[in-house]
Amino acid sequence: MTQQDFSTVLANVNGVRLTTSSAHFNLAGDGLPLLVVENALGSAAIVIQGAHLVSFIPTGGQDLLWLSPNAIFEPTKAVRGGIPLCMPWFGGHPDGLPSHGFARSTDWTLQSARNLADGRTEIVMSLQDTEQTRSLWPHAFKFEFTILVGTVLELSMNTQNLSDTSVPYTYAFHTYFAVSDYTQVAVSGLADLNYIDTIGVERRLVQEGDVVFTGSTDRVYLDVPEVQTIIDGTRTIRISSCAQSAVVWNPGEHAKNIADIGGDAYQHFVCVERGDVFDNALTLAAGASHTATMTLSA
Ligand code: TA6
Numbered sequence: 001m002t003q004q005d006f007s008t009v010l011a012n013v014n015g016v017r018l019t020t021s022s023a024h025f026n027l028a029g030d031g032l033p034l035l036v037v038e039n040a041l042g043s044a045a046i047v048i049q050g051a052h053l054v055s056f057i058p059t060g061g062q063d064l065l066w067l068s069p070n071a072i073f074e075p076t077k078a079v080r081g082g083i084p085l086c087m088p089w090f091g092g093h094p095d096g097l098p099s100h101g102f103a104r105s106t107d108w109t110l111q112s113a114r115n116l117a118d119g120r121t122e123i124v125m126s127l128q129d130t131e132q133t134r135s136l137w138p139h140a141f142k143f144e145f146t147i148l149v150g151t152v153l154e155l156s157m158n159t160q161n162l163s164d165t166s167v168p169y170t171y172a173f174h175t176y177f178a179v180s181d182y183t184q185v186a187v188s189g190l191a192d193l194n195y196i197d198t199i200g201v202e203r204r205l206v207q208e209g210d211v212v213f214t215g216s217t218d219r220v221y222l223d224v225p226e227v228q229t230i231i232d233g234t235r236t237i238r239i240s241s242c243a244q245s246a247v248v249w250n251p252g253e254h255a256k257n258i259a260d261i262g263g264d265a266y267q268h269f270v271c272v273e274r275g276d277v278f279d280n281a282l283t284l285a286a287g288a289s290h291t292a293t294m295t296l297s298a
Contacts, residue, residue, distance in 0.1 A: 041150040050104040051125040054082035066178040066269035078104040080260040087171035090277040120150035152297040161284035172275025186210035189228035216252035241274035241294040
């Protein structure tokens with residue numbers, strides 16, 4: 001990552017002036033603007049395209065997020081790792097539109113940035129409908145994403161349906177968590193829940209105990225409790241969200257065929273994604289809004 005002249009890159013992004021002295025812009029890879037936030041409590045890096053967090057490090061700790069060593073930083077291509085925002089639909093689209101929606105591959109606007117009295121930094125980013133988004137999703141909308149960087153990472157996504165009809169809506173914080181070895185971790189907080197195993201022929205099953213990984217895993221847990229934990233040796237990551245679903249994914253050896261993962265890198269992440277998907281899909285009434293929150297800590 002190359003540090004750029006702050007004001008130049010900022011002007012290129014959206015012309016909004018940052019009000020915090022703790023944030024600056026770098027470039028990720030060959031040229032996606034990356035907003036870096038640093039304060040006494042923690043640090044974070046956010047790719048402007050997709051409002052995509054690719055790093056969150058509490059001070060004195062290790063990164064909670066995994067970023068692929070083979071990540072590709074190119075316009076319109078979602079970055080592999082961190083927290084892709086899958087919206088306004090999750091997964092495949094019946095008409096063959098881009099998987100996981102367009103939010104993760106579209107430039108967002110930096111609305112504001114400020115340091116709070118308690119030492120946290122607040123970043124607000126937004127995305128509104130354009131001709132291009134309406135060609136994929138024919139609705140007027142505003143997504144407003146608030147990121148609070150402190151000893152914990154607090155996220156809040158407000159989705160406003162600004163059209164005069166109701167709109168189907170699914171979304172997920174598709175978080176890639178950094179782990180030592182995916183076969184050695186356990187995910188708690190999903191025991192006894194119904195889930196949909198999406199590998200091969202979809203099957204509806206009930207989870208017994210913690211989730212462990214023995215190979216390719218792709219499951220949608222429904223009506224989940226607020227908190228899951230990823231237990232990785234001496235480190236425990238806590239995920240707290242009001243969202244109703246949790247998607248647990250690791251491609252296993254199939255990752256060798258995914259260009260921006262490749263090799264053995266898949267062994268060092270697990271995705272535990274909170275959102276409202278499948279049976280938990282939402283409908284936003286005309287003029288209605290929905291707020292999804294997620295807090296990550298170690
Ligand atoms: O959330 C799990 C999942 O939907 C998997 O089925 C897998 O395809 C993954 O997301 C990654 O999707 P992507 O489009 O980022 O390659």
